[in-house]
Amino acid sequence: xxxxxxxxxxxxxxxxxxxxxxxxxxxxxxxxxxxxxxxxxxxxxxxxxxxxxxxxxxxxxxxxxxxxxxxxxxxxxxxxxxxxxxxxxxxxxxxxxxxxxxxxxxxxxxxxxxxxxxxxxxxxxxxxxxxxxxxxxxxxxxxxxxxxxxxxxxxxxxxxxxxxxxxxxxxxxxxxxxxxxxxxxxxxxxxxxxxxxxxxxxxxxxxxxxxxxxxxxxxxxxxxxxxxxxxxxxxxxxxxxxxxxxxxxxxxxxxxxxxxxxxxxxxxxxxxxxxxxxxxxxxxxxxxxxxxxxxxxxxxxxxxxxxxxxxxxxxxxxxxxxxxxxxxxxxxxxxxxxxxxxxxxxxxxxxxxxxxxxxxxxxxxxxxxxxxxxxxxxxxxxxxxxxxxxxxxxx
Amino acid sequence: xxxxxxxxxxxxxxxxxxxxxxxxxxxxxxxxxxxxxxxxxxxxxxxxxxxxxxxxxxxxxxxxxxxxxxxxxxxxxxxxxxxxxxxxxxxxxxxxxxx
Numbered sequence: 139x140x141x142x143x144x145x146x147x148x149x150x151x152x153x154x155x156x157x158x159x160x161x162x163x164x165x166x167x168x169x170x171x172x173x174x175x176x177x178x179x180x181x182x183x184x185x186x187x188x189x190x191x192x193x194x195x196x197x198x199x200x201x202x203x204x205x206x207x208x209x210x211x212x213x214x215x216x217x218x219x220x221x222x223x224x225x226x227x228x229x230x231x232x233x234x235x236x237x238x239x240x241x242x243x244x245x246x247x248x249x250x251x252x253x254x255x256x257x258x259x260x261x262x263x264x265x266x267x268x269x270x271x272x273x274x275x276x277x278x279x280x281x282x283x284x285x286x287x288x289x290x291x292x293x294x295x296x297x298x299x300x301x302x303x304x305x306x307x308x309x310x311x312x313x314x315x316x317x318x319x320x321x322x323x324x325x326x327x328x329x330x331x332x333x334x335x336x337x338x339x340x341x342x343x344x345x346x347x348x349x350x351x352x353x354x355x356x357x358x359x360x361x362x363x364x365x366x367x368x369x370x371x372x373x374x375x376x377x378x379x380x381x382x383x384x385x386x387x388x389x390x391x392x393x394x395x396x397x398x399x400x401x402x403x404x405x406x407x408x409x410x411x412x413x414x415x416x417x418x419x420x421x422x423x424x425x426x427x428x429x430x431x432x433x434x435x436x437x438x439x440x441x442x443x444x445x446x447x448x449x450x451x452x453x454x455x456x457x458x459x460x461x462x463x464x465x466x467x468x469x470x471x472x473x474x475x476x477x478x479x480x481x482x483x484x485x486x487x488x489x490x491x492x493x494x495x496x497x498x499x500x501x502x503x504x505x506x507x508x509x510x511x512x513x514x515x516x517x518x519x520x521x522x523x524x525x526x527x528x529x530x531x532x533x
Numbered sequence: 534x535x536x537x538x539x540x541x542x543x544x545x546x547x548x549x550x551x552x553x554x555x556x557x558x559x560x561x562x563x564x565x566x567x568x569x570x571x572x573x574x575x576x577x578x579x580x581x582x583x584x585x586x587x588x589x590x591x592x593x594x595x596x597x598x599x600x601x602x603x604x605x606x607x608x609x610x611x612x613x614x615x616x617x618x619x620x621x622x623x624x625x626x627x628x629x630x631x632x
Contacts, residue, residue, distance in 0.1 A: 173542075173543060174543065195543065196593055197541075197543070197591070197593040197594065197627045197628065198541075198543060198544060198547075198581040198582070198591065198593075198594070198627070199580050199581055199591060200580065201547070201577075201581070214547075214577045216576055216577065216579075221576075233576065233579050233580065233585065235579070235580045235581075235585075236579070236580060236585050238585070238586055
């Protein structure tokens with residue numbers, strides 16, 4: 139029987155929410171890793187029981203957790219207790235929480251600084267994993283987007299991680315600067331039609347693309363206009379909040395930028411604005427309907443300092459025309475005195491018929507719609523602040 | 534020699550232990566030798582107490598023993614003899630910082 143599994147990361151732990159295909163009754167498991175920040179969890183498209191989770195703490199750093207049974211049990215991949223910590227050649231074995239920037243002049247470029255908020259050079263320092271993106275066809279391969287911004291890959295199920303250093307070293311890295319939440323690589327999109335093409339996005343640097351499996355990268359920010367940077371049309375420096383694509387049409391990208399909702403029809407070569415009649419074009423999340431590549435969802439947020447919905451009304455906006463024409467979806471959502479935020483990784487869709495749409499709030503609610511957004515119900519109301527929501531459609 | 538180590542609750546949970554940890558440490562009892570032994574027994578703790586590359590103590594982690602704050606001592610400095618004999622535990626503590 140088909141069903142849905144929602145993976146929810148919060149400021150104080152992870153929760154796994156499961157339902158059958160009706161999506162009416164939900165079983166809630168958690169908190170897993172209680173007390174830790176769970177920035178993201180995601181399942182492998184190739185093996186739905188293989189889940190990865192990013193667990194972090196200001197005290198104790200980064201942990202990677204893995205489940206091989208759909209979230210029932212978890213473990214840290216890495217060298218088991220009692221085994222040597224080094225290889226026979228004397229090199230440190232990989233550990234699941236060992237993220238070391240590649241500064242080798244051979245495999246990367248010894249890039250050591252990016253820009254700080256005030257424009258001064260600042261050393262690159264690993265802080266946490268924001269986003270985990272499992273490979274589309276290999277459960278043991280997974281990408282990690284980290285702060286300070288870089289892309290890592292594991293090909294052994296999260297045991298060891300290696301930087302894809304061509305991104306930081308491609309030439310503009312010393313001009314990247316942090317956004318308010320830190321300098322994070324938060325979006326990783328794998329092109330289902332081209333295994334060598336990956337899109338990523340960084341706050342506040344912009345969007346980047348590789349067409350050769352990560353060896354070389356280039357910025358894809360033409361058409362973005364950001365008034366908060368010295369040159370509003372600069373090649374890098376844009377605070378991209380989220381990018382989404384539909385797997386049937388990977389050259390069409392939708393972007394929620396710091397301000398502006400944008401669209402590209404040529405794999406990021408150029409962007410044009412599709413904010414249209416939104417009440418505000420600031421926001422964090424954006425996602426695409428599972429069956430309608432031109433139907434997209436955003437949650438407008440009032441402004442970059444007022445991180446809550448306009449007028450205290452929590453509204454998802456849907457465009458069935460690929461942008462510009464938007465309709466407010468309010469049924470079941472609070473329309474009075476609602477001042478929560480919806481963070482960039484906290485919206486997802488399932489691929490059932492009808493398409494389900496899900497999002498989590500900083501107030502701890504996870505809302506679900508089993509009818510493409512027409513109506514909403516809270517699956518759960520009082521979790522810690524929700525950081526991320528991912529959904530697996532199970533068969 | 535057997536050294537007693539106390540861990541903060543989050544790290545006990547990661548290591549799946551209750552109460553104190555008892556470690557057989559070779560050579561002089563120092564922060565470094567204790568952490569080496571701890572990480573060998575519990576590899577899931579690598580990187581949570583000290584940076585995996587620089588080996589520096591994470592800034593929100595403190596070390597105490599015998600009523601003294603040893604956080605800023607050299608990692609290879611001998612610890613009090615009461616720690617070396619197992620009379621007193623080496624305490625790894627998360628800094629009080631809200632949250």
